[in-house]
Amino acid sequence: MDRAEVVHEAFLARVGSGDVPEVTAGLEESGLSLADLQGLFRAQVMSRQLDRMARELQRRGQGFYTIGSSGHEGMAGVAAALKPTDPAYLHYRDAAFQIARAAQVPGQDPLWDMLLSFTAAAEDPISGGRHKVLGSKALCIPPQTSTIASHLPKAVGAAYAMGLKRERGVVMCSFGDASMNHSTAQGALNTAGWTAWQSVPLPLMFVCEDNGIGISVKSPPGWVAASLSQRPGLRYQPCDGQDVVATFAAARELGDWIRKHRKPGVLHLSCVRLYGHAGPDVESAYRPMPEIEAQEAQDPLLFTASHLLHAGVANDKIIDVYQSVRAECEAKADRAVKRPKLKSATEVMAAITPPKRDMPKPNEPSPADRATTFGTADMRALDQPQPMNKLVNLGLSDLMMTHPEIVMAGEDIGRKGGVYGITKGLQARFGPTRVMDTLLDEQSILGLAIGLGQSGFIPMPEIQFLAYLHNAEDQIRGEAATLSFFSDGQFTNPMVLRIAGLGYQKGFGGHFHNDNSLAVLRDIPGVIIGCPSDGCEAVLMYREAVRLAREEQRVVVMIEPIALYPMRDLLAEGDGGWMRRYPDAGLNAPLGSLNVTGKGNDLAIVTYGNGTYLSQQAKADLEAAGHAVRIVDLRWLAPLAEDAILAACESCGAVLIVDECRRTGSQSEALVTLFQERSAHRVARVTAEDSFIATGPAYAATLPSREGIVAAAMSLLQ
Template identity: 50%
Template sequence: MELNRSKIVDENFKRRVLANDFPIPHSQTTPEQAGLDKNTYFELFDSQLVSRHLDLLARILREQQQGFYTIGSAGHEGNAAIAKAFRKTDISFLHYRSGAFVIQRAKYEPQIDMMYDQVLSLVASSEDPISGGRHKVLGSVPLYIPPQTSTIASHLPKALGCALSITLAKALKRDETQSTLPNDSVVLCSFGDASFNHSTAQGALNAATWIQQAQLPLSLLWICEDNGIGISVPTPAQWIQDKVSHQDIHYIACDGRNIADVYLAAKQAEVLARKKGQVVFLHFKTVRLLGHAGSDIEFQYHTLVEIEKAESDDPLLHTARVIIENQWLTPLEVIEAYENVRKALAERANLALKRPKLASKEAVMASIVPPKQNMNEFLSKDYIPPTSLLNMAQAINAALAEILLQYPQTLVFGEDVAKKGGVYHVTADLQARFGKIRVFDTLLDEQTILGCAIGLAHNGFIPIPEIQFLAYTHNAADQIRGEAATLSFFSNGQYTNPMVIRIAGLAYQKGFGGHFHNDNAIGFLREIPGLIIACPSTAKDAALMLKQCVKLAQAEQRVVVFLEPIALYMLKDYHAKGDNLALCHYPKQEEIFFGEIGLEGDIKSKRAIISYGNGMLLARQAAHILERNYQMTIKLIDCRWLAPLPVAALQTALSEIEEIIIVDECRQTGSLSEQLVTWIVENISPLPAIKRICAQDTFIPIGNAWQTILPNCQDIVETVLQLDSMKRSF
């Protein structure tokens, strides 16, 4: 039994073409019926051949330990016809089996040698023009193809968001120079039949229907490339059709093995999507050849009969049959064309193997942080702030109003943010002031909310999505980790998705709602490379830091999380009822820069408390007690920026400190305090005495029991006194 199916598929094509032994067609659409002339048909066939030989070459390079990726497009080469049916500027979020699509689209730009570019990617050369050797991805800036690194449905929400961005750009009458995409663009998004079943896909499909129910146009084409198998799990024969065709969506099926049928269906879909602004579902039926990837032993789950049945239905054989039946080429000429592509790729492989690879950690990490842009930070429109004292919720509301006024490309959206003004009224009255296009409600699906933000950013917007509670982010973390934060890294800084994600969270809500509304776990965010996390502890800081976060998104193209401590939203007093120390006047002219920490108390003291968020409130209260009752002064350090850690500012602030207490409202395990302690031990000399006060490693209960597991003011006072006593005993 021959395990090397790539060799068999290769030999079968040549043997069967020469023998005029072709599979029976599954559809009868002819090139003439589809509007494809001889030259265009040849062009598509060439793209199919290049895609196939790239798959064959990938297996060879892997066997030689010179290539690193073998998931190919064999069986899906008919998607070249979809690329031909649409414009170059129709942004495309592609399935990893879309090799022929990319090859075909590259023909819009003759200066691009996509054959060579793909070989550079296969061998992980640092000269790969899309990822710089960081991954084998299908992507190109001039071809409007953002790279997707896995596409197990995680790219569908951002495709939806990108389509929505075109709708909003039209509604706002934005000049096309302000957008990345023309206002008559269509967004294409391809995925497999197995990915269709993922909750992320279902959420995006549902959200698209939900948006259209609101009478909003969406120029969006879903392309389900159905080969009947998800790695080893079969998809029932009518599963996709049965699940989609009865929905309120345009369903068009085509035979992926017949490029004329694919082209005809794609042109029908284009009219509906581009001209009528309707969502279309293109069901592309085909076969999968060569298994899932080079490491996939297909005999473990398919019989030889099943494997050979798929191989006998090779789409390249279907295309060759049409060419020969129309007497456009002889069988020998078809084989000559096939072998010419192999030869051309081999020449490019010889060149690509000699090109440089990533050779240092600095080179690998160079694209984690996007490149800065030279852009105006603020426009000239005047903002008239409130004159009254503001709590944190009101200060954030005022800052959002100023941001929406000064940055016309900003959008505020999320669950309940519009008429209701959010659960805590942080976004109150913003929709009434700025309209339903710039401040709008979404359906309850955090994956869709965050994914749409990514898609909106692809078209020149600065999204400011709200996640209602921190715990709600956990089920959508991949949209931040696997999509938003990776885009710059895997595109070598060429693609970015700047945004500010507002998340209400952290603890100290006095037992309300239990762990789901008092979530103090932020480690899942802190570990994401390139992500900025800001967390204010005062109303004034909240306004200034939020404005700084938007500047970071605009000028530095960063993905920023703005973590808002719910327990501080309505806070008025620090030490006694009526002291109003937690309130502020709106700070219009001041600024807090990225990496700038907050210093309070006795800045010359040899002892320091480091904290953030709610912990800073406790630290201020403890410092007040210690000074009043024990005549002890303390330097208070507010980190403000939880990722990346503001090490330069901390280095200066801790240079002469002898005692450090770290107050961290998050759990002992996985908290910021662990990183702080490690950094202090490695970087501060002489080493100060260090104590941590953290939450316990548990979820937060409802009722008053929360007080037993979270840090409190008395804990801080006692720890300071203990350290002082130890110091005196020496």
């Protein structure tokens, strides 16, 4: 028999006969009134009936998601213990939390809203029909998919932002006992404790919903409690999650402590999981039936019914609430399935790009402010040609003066000024709360940035080397880039992510410090990727990147070519051919723009980053051989400015694409396709080999070279 039906029939029979569990938590001692308890019971029943309806809708082919919340209805007590303005990052089994919170905010209809989500209706108020997610703008619940624990790092970031703003709220994030073992959860718990250990305000409540099993794999007895209770810097509070009154009391006690002390804590709820993992999951295939039945006997709704009976509510009144909510759920489901669905790619993709917002024009720093901030040496540097590393440093200082909401974070960026000195002096100028030295955990750095971005800041996190991004790329792919999509543009997390990367470092570090692949970023919808080729370009592009984050709420990734940081010369030692002056205020490099140098019509070299530097060298050789060449520096690698690229090359007889990334998965593949599909040019490409990069004298052996570009160009021209 369907276990959902078994649990349903058992609830009716046991409440009808008064065969309910004994409860120890006293209603009066908890601070809940009878009316409060009745409201929580109604929220729990709504969650339960939604789970049952989700299975029925899937059976009919009208619903598309059946990971339910049955057994976790104690989370309604956590919602009651917090304020509806406290941001909540929810585990996917927390429908009862959202429903209980909705009762605290006028004008909400959580049953209808969730049924629209179950049926993928375009009117779904959180995702617009794109996914079944918990979430609500009105309830301060950002949407979450079922990604395991990936929302915990950004919850840490949101709590840090709340501390920065000196707000008196509490950020709550919940997760399962199996998810606790994921590196993302471990990193977030560690980061919270590491931060609190230093007395930095972090008002964060972790809630671990421990039902003892992850799909089919059980948590070792005592493991979760032992792991969570021994965390330095985190206050630990266990409670019986089956009993909503006990849960409320424990959550209120911990929440009040967090709100008062501005420190993080962990609420450890013991729960049961009813109906298995999800609709298709046949729990009896891996779990003995006596164990399943023992879990079902601990149904949280029976515990709440026991409290109601002790408070004098008649059995039939409890059953009436249960059955009336069931009827309401069925009636609304019949309406929800008839609501319009998304149909076209345009409709689905409409929320990938966040909505623009009106922002006040920033106040440009006065000459006196700039002189004070920069100091005499840097003021002189503004008027003299400089290498990229110095100009980026000056540009970031200028941006931080102009935009007080910019916050930088990363390993070694503060006192040390970064591995390459790019942020040198910024912490001294703007303070440790705006230029933060973080712990060594890329997931936590990016999570911090997401939380800050959602909270009104413009975060500028740094990943020390491009190869280190792979430890944390899901924070961009699965969290930052999807937030607008899954919230229909209601939630955003703008940021400007700085990453030092690409190749050509002489004899240093191999592929961990010379990583020449951007493929992991290029296929993420909505993410903007920029790669400057010289210091002036970098400053212009960073001005645009901050504008994009501030006004258009975009996620921008800036790849800084490490080998070009100190580059001074171009064609001969001492020629200073790659140093640039600091650009005038008000100038930037708009998204979609190119930097074209030269007017030659024989050949257009389309490139970026280190490729621009090498191509300028090759251009001198080609022009000496009598060929007229122009260089098209892409600047922005995603989205590619296709029309502008074609227009820049239109009058040229041939096009050579120079791409320092690997031949497979590089930008060159998209560029060759563009020219083949939309032009009649002769096209060739020079790329890196499909190889990791070596340390020592062979550091550039697998990469494009000046000589290789010249040879490919000559072959193409002939």
